[in-house]
Amino acid sequence: MSCAKKAAAQxxxxxxxxxxxxxxxxRGEAATVLSKAIxxxxxxxxxx
Numbered sequence: 586m587s588c589a590k591k592a593a594a595q596x597x598x599x600x601x602x603x604x605x606x607x608x609x610x611x612r613g614e615a616a617t618v619l620s621k622a623i624x625x626x627x628x629x630x631x632x633x
Contacts, residue, residue: 586594609615
């Protein structure tokens with residue numbers, strides 16, 4: 586793969602990743618993920 590094609594692929598994947606992250610935050614998925622992470626951590630420690 587040439588250097589220019591590799592850079593273009595990396596830039597494309599970066600833009601797509603940022604778009605997916607923004608779409609998930611727009612849908613309110615960040616709060617869901619945080620809630621599940623807190624519950625999982627509390628269960629592992631044995632508090633919850």
